[in-house]
Each structure stands twice: as structure tokens, then as C-alpha cells.
Amino acid sequence: MKKINRKNFLKKTVLGAVALSTVATACGNEAAQTNAGGAPAINVGKKYRWKMVTTWPPNYPIIGEGLEEMAKWIEEMSSGRMKIKIYGGGELVPPLESFDAVSSGTAEMGHGGAYYWAGKAPAAQFFASVPFGMNAQQMNAWLLSGSGLELWRELYAKFNLVPFPCGNTGVQMGGWFNKEINSLADLKGLKMRIPGFGGKVLAKAGGSPVLAPGSELYTNLERGVIDATEWIGPFHDYKMGFQDIAKYYYAPGWHEAGTTLELFVNKPKFDTLPKDLQVIIETAALRYNTWMLSEIEAQNSLYLDKLKKENNIDIRYFPDEVLDQLRLYTDEILAEITASDPFAKKVYASYNNFRNRAKGWAAVTEKIFYNKLQK
Numbered sequence: 001m002k003k004i005n006r007k008n009f010l011k012k013t014v015l016g017a018v019a020l021s022t023v024a025t026a027c028g029n030e031a032a033q034t035n036a037g038g039a040p041a042i043n044v045g046k047k048y049r050w051k052m053v054t055t056w057p058p059n060y061p062i063i064g065e066g067l068e069e070m071a072k073w074i075e076e077m078s079s080g081r082m083k084i085k086i087y088g089g090g091e092l093v094p095p096l097e098s099f100d101a102v103s104s105g106t107a108e109m110g111h112g113g114a115y116y117w118a119g120k121a122p123a124a125q126f127f128a129s130v131p132f133g134m135n136a137q138q139m140n141a142w143l144l145s146g147s148g149l150e151l152w153r154e155l156y157a158k159f160n161l162v163p164f165p166c167g168n169t170g171v172q173m174g175g176w177f178n179k180e181i182n183s184l185a186d187l188k189g190l191k192m193r194i195p196g197f198g199g200k201v202l203a204k205a206g207g208s209p210v211l212a213p214g215s216e217l218y219t220n221l222e223r224g225v226i227d228a229t230e231w232i233g234p235f236h237d238y239k240m241g242f243q244d245i246a247k248y249y250y251a252p253g254w255h256e257a258g259t260t261l262e263l264f265v266n267k268p269k270f271d272t273l274p275k276d277l278q279v280i281i282e283t284a285a286l287r288y289n290t291w292m293l294s295e296i297e298a299q300n301s302l303y304l305d306k307l308k309k310e311n312n313i314d315i316r317y318f319p320d321e322v323l324d325q326l327r328l329y330t331d332e333i334l335a336e337i338t339a340s341d342p343f344a345k346k347v348y349a350s351y352n353n354f355r356n357r358a359k360g361w362a363a364v365t366e367k368i369f370y371n372k373l374q375k
């Protein structure tokens, strides 16, 4: 997202209105218009039928449903010129091949979480979530009003992709356990489904992180193949049924404080779209970004109540000493990642600088709000 030069903002808005009326004229006679300076042509007659592959099960609550909504917004905003067909994970390509499928142009768009691609680009995880990292509000600020998105675009350009922030889970829960976690020793030997960076931190604490797709988690936990699992938050966890097979629901989700989801678009295809369709895609992604966070906030509060009242779920909190040690392990892993990958070092410098500033501001506002005003 380009930074707004506030002095020129009004001027640009007026010019924008003029440009919009030009589009309206072009729409009237179905003509193609080429802008001076090599900008993409506005070809109002051309229809785009694109495919979006996703890392989620088909029509997955909130996340997948929201993508169907997003496809409608794009169709409506483009007056039917652009239609997007959404494929759930495995319908066109396996979930974790979405990145490669869009990179190669098999599909024009994809939706997932950037930390899935850490094996291809270690820096990618900073654009989704790192343990003890920024929350949703701070991630949005870093990406959209700081230099986050610029760095993300620089990284993904190497893979032929253009990324957009597109959804956020908010602070997640810490997971479902059948034994209490009272000290770090309780994590030793613990087989827990916890992906990515969080899994690496658990391994440092002596636990055994297990990677398993969502569809297997209930059975694995029920049969004791795993001792514990994290998923998302009360709404999605309730739908998984974990309340029937686990005793304790732990907070907070130290490993995912505000995971950003992503829309990624094949870059050559995006670059050759008419400018208005490019803006429509970006606008729809931003609408989804707000929509998902609102929806998940509304549903999580409802389902937390449900879990407490209907299922008598025991909410527990990780002790401070456990969280403090996990934070130290996180720092060790961050040092390893940034020492071995120059781009990750560059992204982390920007991320960390922004987080420290945000922390200072939150200390005199949000922190007091939660502790003293909204007790």
C-alpha cells in the first residue's frame, strides 16, 4: 500500500473522480482506453474468469465462507467483468501447494497464511504471525501504514506473486490439554499439534510438536496419538468438538497473537489487469480483512460463553514463568533465522522496530484500557 502524501491527497481525490468519470464514459461505448505512460489498458469488454485455490477446507466457517463473499464483492464491483471460482484445499491442488500453483499460474489467486511458506522463504512468517508478536491491530498498522506490505511485496515478487493482507484471526487460544501446565516441566515430552514457529519453540522446551491437518485432530486427540492441540479460538474449536475430549482450555495463544491471512495473486496476470480491476481486488481484500476480524470477534465471544455455560469448560492460563521461558526460546529461534537469512533479518528489523513503538503506545492506552477500564 502506497503511503499517502497528505498534501496531495485532496488533489489526487479530485483527479480520481475525474478518472472515474472517464471509466464511466468508456463503459458507455465499451471502448478500450490506453493511458499515456504505459498504464494497463481499460478494456471494459473483456471478462475475467479466475480461479482461487485455498489452504482451507471447502466453505470453511468464516474463512472459506468469507472468500465466497469476497468473490461476490469483486463480481459486483466489476459489474460482472471479473468472476472468481473458489477451490477448497484439495479440490484443485493440495492445500499446501496453493503457493506454487499461483506462482506458476495454474490458478490466478490463492488464500492462506504466509507462515505456511517459511520453508521456501523464512521471512514469510513475519507476515502471518510469530510467537509473542504483534496483535491484529498492530499487524494491520505495520503492514498498511508502516513498511510491512512493501517488504512483503518485495519478497513475494521473487515468487511471481503479489500479496495482500486478507483476514486476521485476532488473538488465538493456547490449546486443549488433558493435563495441567503448571511449570515448564509439564511441556517435556508433550506431544502437541502446534505448527510452524510455535512448534519449534515447544521443541526447545522439550515437547514434541506434531504437524497434522485439522481433519485429523479430533481423532488424534481422542485416541491419545497427541496429548494436546491448538487450533484457532472458541468458535472454530467448538465446531471441531474438542470440548468433548479435552479437560482444559488454555489461554493465551502465545504463538499466534494476531495471525494475518493473505491473498496472493499471480504477478504477471495482476500486472496486466486493467487498473480498476486491480483496485477492486485490493479493495475486496481489505474489506475481507476487516470483515473476518469482526466476524471472528463476534463469534468467539459468543462461543466462549457457550463453552463455559453449556460444556463447563475449565479455562486455564499458562503460568508467567512458562510464558517467560517460551519467550526466551522464541528469541533464540529468531536469532537463528535472522542469522541465516538476510531478507528475514531485514524484515525482522522492520517488524521489531514497529513492535517496540507499538508496545510503547499500547502501554499508555490499550493495556490500561483492558486492565483498568474494561475490567
Ligand code: CA
Residues within 6 Å of the ligand: 172, 230, 231, 232, 256
Ligand atoms: Ca492456530
